Amino acid sequence: MSYSGIEKLIPKDKFDFRPFPELMKISEDEIKPILPNLFEWTKDIHWPIAREVINVLCRFPNSVIPYIQEVLNSDDPDDGWQNVIISMLIPRLPVHLQVKYLFKDVKKIAVNSEYKSDAIRYMENYYGEKAMKKILAFWRCEQLTELQKEIQYEHYMPKEVLEAIHRGQQVLQIGNIQNKYDIDVVKLKEIISSGNYDEDLFFQLTRLSEDKTQLILPELFDCFAKMNWSIIYKEVEMIDILSPFPDKITLLIKETLKPTATNEELKCSTISKLLPKLPIYFQNKIVLKDIKRINISPTDSEKEADVLNAAKLYLDSFYGEDIANKILSIWRGNLNGKPCTDTVL
DSSP: OOHHHHHTTSOSSTTOOTTHHHHTTSOHHHHGGGHHHHHGGGSOTTSTTHHHHHHHHTTOHHHHHHHHHHHHTOSSOOHHHHHHIIIIIGGGSOHHHIIIIIHHHHHHHHHTOSSOOHHHHHHHHHHBHHHHHHHHHHHHTTOOHHHHHHHTTSSOOOHHHHHHHTBOTTHHHHTTSOOOSOOOHHHHHHHHHHTOOOHHHHHHHTTSOHHHHHHTHHHHHHHHHHSOTTSHHHHHHHHHHHTTOTTTTHHHHHHHHSTTOOOHHHHHHIIIIIGGGSOHHHIIIIIHHHHHHHHHSOOOSHHHHHHHHHHHHHHHHHHOHHHHHHHHHHHTTOSTTOOOOOOOO
16 A cells, blocks of 8 residues: 555544544554554543554554653653553553563653552552552662562562562452451351352452451362352452462462363463463463463363463463464474574563
8 A cells, every 4th residue: 555545544633433444454564654643643542533543553562662662751751641651552562562662661650650650550560569569669769789680570579579579459459458247267268168159258258358368268269260150250259359369379370280280171261361360470470381381282182272272362462473473483393493583581
């Protein structure tokens, strides 16, 4: 398509939805000449076409990153535009591209924020809400020497931070609620073991203190394994209860994903539903090796094929489909000697 032809696909005003069906079809090379024009329409999320533009931009993460970096590093920053980019566009890009190209820029904005900005919320999604408070204090006090190395994904966090580091955003909603109901944990364990997963059980679980919840995490994970997933609201509630404690359920997750584990349905649920709810730091450091092993393991049954498919979709969401396919080729030894230019392993 010529430039004059592609130029017709630039929206004329904030109500011009006409070009978007075609914009969702054209290739990356074709759209590049008008990317700057399209990107301008992300300045205000209240413009009717803004979300449609973001849907288009998400198709071309590598091409759109330079424009994101320009907004994040502007000498005369537009706070509203930065917030739209950080909250609406960046989280929809492949995770490894976020970490590789945009993490430092968002961190700089978070450090300089005078209030709980979208940049801080973005960082909370990576490290967990509790941990982020401590990390932000370190960053602002410039006490970065050892911790900065830890944050670059080479080592685990210091022991005093580790217990807080793997907390998801649900922790304040669940862990800090005062236990107004004197719930008997022993009795609760018996109810869980009985398999009676009724509404009253979830009513009590969501009102447990953080300390009491940790006492029954093995039973809760077993409940997660045995539940009737046709009841969707129970699935969602159980994942919300487990997800604030990834460090406490690490061994349970690893037991579930190991080769000798035979519950293929639980593997699928863990990979596709539980893991994406955990802090990205935890996913990156703890479970990617298990996902790698699953992706290169032979499948002998239909259920194992379902697990392999879930693991592949997980990789696609983490790296982006093109990079995930290259990574799989490397892992499986089928790249035919061609180097992979994307250093993500």
